[in-house]
Amino acid sequence: MDGVHDMGGMDGFGKVEPEPNEPVFHQRWEGRVLAMSRALGVFRAWTIDTSRYAIEKMTPSFYLGRSYYEKWFERNQSLLIERGLIDADEVKAGHALRPGKKYDRGPFTLADVDRVTKRGSFYRPAQGPARFKIGDRVRTKNIHPQSHTRLPRYARGHVGVIERIHGTHAFPDSVTIGKGDDPQWLYTVKFDAQELWGADADPKLKVSIEAFEPYLEHA
Amino acid sequence: MDLRVRALETILVDKGYIESAALDRIVELYETKIGPHIGAQIIAKAWSDPAFCRSLLEDASKAAGTLAEVARVGEHLIAVENTAQVHNMVVCTLCSCYPTDVLGLPPTWYKSFAYRSRAVKDPRSVLADFGVALPAETEIRVWDSTAETRYIVVPMRPAGTDGWSEAQLAALITRDCMIGAGVPKKPSEVA
Numbered sequence: 001m002d003g004v005h006d007m008g009g010m011d012g013f014g015k016v017e018p019e020p021n022e023p024v025f026h027q028r029w030e031g032r033v034l035a036m037s038r039a040l041g042v043f044r045a046w047t048i049d050t051s052r053y054a055i056e057k058m059t060p061s062f063y064l065g066r067s068y069y070e071k072w073f074e075r076n077q078s079l080l081i082e083r084g085l086i087d088a089d090e091v092k093a094g095h096a097l098r099p100g101k102k103y104d105r106g107p108f109t110l111a112d113v114d115r116v117t118k119r120g121s122f123y124r125p126a127q128g129p130a131r132f133k134i135g136d137r138v139r140t141k142n143i144h145p146q147s148h149t150r151l152p153r154y155a156r157g158h159v160g161v162i163e164r165i166h167g168t169h170a171f172p173d174s175v176t177i178g179k180g181d182d183p184q185w186l187y188t189v190k191f192d193a194q195e196l197w198g199a200d201a202d203p204k205l206k207v208s209i210e211a212f213e214p215y216l217e218h219a
Numbered sequence: 220m221d222l223r224v225r226a227l228e229t230i231l232v233d234k235g236y237i238e239s240a241a242l243d244r245i246v247e248l249y250e251t252k253i254g255p256h257i258g259a260q261i262i263a264k265a266w267s268d269p270a271f272c273r274s275l276l277e278d279a280s281k282a283a284g285t286l287a288e289v290a291r292v293g294e295h296l297i298a299v300e301n302t303a304q305v306h307n308m309v310v311c312t313l314c315s316c317y318p319t320d321v322l323g324l325p326p327t328w329y330k331s332f333a334y335r336s337r338a339v340k341d342p343r344s345v346l347a348d349f350g351v352a353l354p355a356e357t358e359i360r361v362w363d364s365t366a367e368t369r370y371i372v373v374p375m376r377p378a379g380t381d382g383w384s385e386a387q388l389a390a391l392i393t394r395d396c397m398i399g400a401g402v403p404k405k406p407s408e409v410a
Contacts, residue, residue, distance in 0.1 A: 005313060006312065006313060007312050007313075007332055007335040007336040008312030008313075008335070008336065008339045008340070008363065009312075009339060009340045010332075010334065010336040011336070012338070013331070013332040013333040013336050014333050015333060015348050016328050016331060016334045016337070016345055016348040016349070016400075017328060017331070017333070017348070018326065018328045018349060018395070018400075019326070019327060019328065022326050022327060024250045024254075024323065024324055025246070025249075025250070026327075027220070027221065028221065029220050029221045029224040029225070029342050031245075031246035031249070031250070032224050032225075032228055032242060032246070033224055034245070034246070034249065034324070034363075035241075035242035035243075035245035035246050036227070036228065036231065036237070036242060036392065038245055039236075039237045039242060039245070040231075040236075040237075041240060043236070048367075052313075052314055052367075055314070064332070067329070068315070070220060070339075073220065073223065073224060073227070076227070077227055077379065080227075080231075081256070085234075085236065086227075086231070086234065089232050090228065091227070091230070094229065095226070095229050095230060095232075095233055096230050096233030099234065099235070100233075100234030100235045100236050101234075103236070106235070106236050106237075107235050107236055107237060108236065108237040108238065108241050109236060109238045109240075109241050110238065110241045110244055112241060113241055113244045113245055113248070116245070117245060117248050117249075117253060117291075118291045118292070118293040118320060119233040119258070119293025119294050119295065119296075119319070119320055120294065121293075121294040121295070121365075121367070122294065122295065122305060123294070130384045150313060150365045150366060151365070152312050152313055152363065152365060154312075154339065154340075154357050155363075162225055166278045166295075166366075166368055168242040169366060169367060171366075172366075182228075186366050188362075188368075190360075193340075196339075196340075197340055201340070202341070202342075202343065202359070203358050204341065204355070204356065204357065204358045204359060205343075205358070205360075205361070206359070206360045206361070207339050207360075207361045207363060208360070208362055208363065209363045209365045210363070210364065210365045210366035210368050211365070211366075212366065217354050
């Protein structure tokens with residue numbers, strides 16, 4: 001979706017302000033939200049792509065106005081309600097009003113922590129051979145799906161070069177519309193900044209995206 | 220927020236989905252165990268051992284996994300090397316994708332709208348916000364993490380560090396320089 005989350009190239013957000021000696025969490029609750037997000041992942045009630053899409057669907061004013069972990073919290077709570085794992089009246093009450101659903105993968109205990117603090121694999125078996133090889137010139141498609149995609153707006157309809165091939169991965173665009181992993185070849189596609197931003201762009205700048213094969217055609 | 224977060228945790232515990240002790244452990248891991256010191260160990264090793272550096276650039280997940288102290292590095296990690304000609308910089312314009320296994324949780328600036336919007340269009344001005352000025356002839360290469368691959372930058376080893384141990388070198392390697400938003404400290408800064 002062409003949402004406000006897709007920020008590459010937007011102007012007006014000001015300076016980047018690094019915080020010296022920044023703590024990992026600024027408030028206790030931020031750590032709890034992060035930990036809950038990781039824990040809930042093991043229930044497979046949603047995938048990483050579904051959870052990203054849930055944040056993208058927030059209204060622009062909410063997205064821009066709330067902190068990172070506030071958005072995570074709202075995402076978690078609404079997905080939990082949407083999947084029937086908790087109910088809205090329980091949120092209102094501040095405690096459970098009925099027993100939880102039985103989950104063969106739960107409950108999430110200390111023994112499960114190691115599984116969620118090391119990245120898993122997104123490799124999936126290939127459905128066919130790779131269409132592109134390193135060095136190929138490709139054009140990204142001009143697509144504007146209403147649903148989730150990982151092709152950023154600034155990189156649509158532009159010509160770049162295949163620089164790396166990463167094997168076949170779960171395809172976020174399919175996962176989020178319920179079509180399963182639909183594994184696709186994943187490539188690093190490198191663009192000249194002037195191709196993306198025009199003649200005034202930095203001539204010594206190159207930008208790459210990680211592009212799934214359905215985003216690309218031969219140039 | 221604190222009250223709302225506590226309420227949600229209570230509901231999830233009441234319903235038998237999670238144990239609070241497990242959440243405590245996750246918070247503790249990110250506060251004390253999983254952080255940029257892991258990346259710094261990997262980079263210090265790469266600076267010290269050319270064969271390791273080659274394996275790291277070939278397959279960073281695999282290479283990092285061979286180091287006993289950082290063996291918990293997961294899939295899809297890719298290391299990119301800075302040279303006198305090319306400076307690499309990592310961003311996630313769409314959300315906040317970050318090499319967490321080796322750098323811990325991302326700092327606020329990495330997730331900020333300012334960084335996400337400007338890094339792919341005007342990275343030199345972003346570097347200026349960090350007080351870093353590269354020669355105009357240096358190519359800047361920005362990696363937008365739009366899939367599940369995760370990038371770590373291998374910065375250039377500072378001059379004047381011949382014969383330094385990996386532990387000494389690691390002290391020069393900041394989180395920001397492994398994202399490409401900074402450069403390593405100079406030997407004089409840690410002496």
